[in-house]
Amino acid sequence: MAHLSKNPADKERFICIYPAFINSKKTLAEGRRIPTEKAVENPTCAEIRDVLTAAGMNVYVENKMYPREWNRDVQFRGRVRVQLKQDDGTLYNDKFPSRKDVMFYVAETIPKLKSRTQKGGGGDTSSQQGEGALWIWTQ
8 A cells, every 4th residue: 555645636546436336236245335225236337437427526437347256247347436535635525425425325326317217117118018918919
């Protein structure tokens, strides 16, 4: 840690958030850091980045693998670095005083993303229409 600068606004001092930290499909041993009921199913780096950027945070994505991730597919790659403190040591955003607060916010907000709601809504509608058509057909 001696190589790290003392300035909290340097990119190397930003906190890291891997998707596994907030993935409800992971166990604690596999890297989940928040309770399952608050976690989100299979989040991606892009979703984490989008949510935090919309919240006004300073973020960037790195092409890194979480060490405990056994699956080496491209969709599981990446980590998001987030700035928590400014040059003078004050919080960058008062809404996020700690790394846990950032993780809870991201896990709470990702299910509300348009990409998530459209996928779920479209699947439900088509399955209902299919069931309705099958029921009408059998009469």
